[in-house]
Amino acid sequence: MLAKTSFALTDTDLEGVAIKGIDFTSSFLRRTNMRKAQFLETLCSKVLAGVASVAYHPTETLIAVGDNRGTVQVWNIATGRVILLFSAHPTFVNAVSYSPDGQYIVSASYDNTIKLWNANTGELRRVLKGHSGSVRDLSYSSDGLKLITSIEVKSIMLLDLNDLFCI
Secondary structure, eight states: OOEEOOOEEEEEEOTTOEEESEEOTTOEEEEEEOTTOEEESOBOOGGGSOEEEEEEOSSSSEEEEEETTSEEEEEETTTTEEEEEEEOOSSOEEEEEEOTTSSEEEEEETTSOEEEEETTTOOEEEEEOOOSSOEEEEEEOTTSSEEEEEETTTEEEEEETTTTEEO
């Protein structure tokens, strides 16, 4: 039987610690180092597993997190709570980025697509297709009008978001 916890772990170093028989699903974890920790018979919130990419919101205390289940989560880092969770891709979200104005999140995946999301609602706004391999990373230009992407086949694409044109 797992011991259910609802405590907060803040500024805690659990690196290399063996953790057994704990249910962390109701716990508040903030600035907790779990690198190389061994989880045996332990439950964690779904959003703790498989983080593949993260990005800061440009003006808020928010971060976007992409994971290996294809979801994007938006966390309020002041409270440590997930405020938005949406299914973004059928597989790994390799990269996430906020637009410079914070209104959009873009996500990239092994499915060879980039998706543009409303950062406040999680509504899908646009799907950018045509990459010849999985999109590994992406970044907005400072004016928010272009997006640069790297692709697993060792190439880079520069996209004009107004015209959806590959430069």
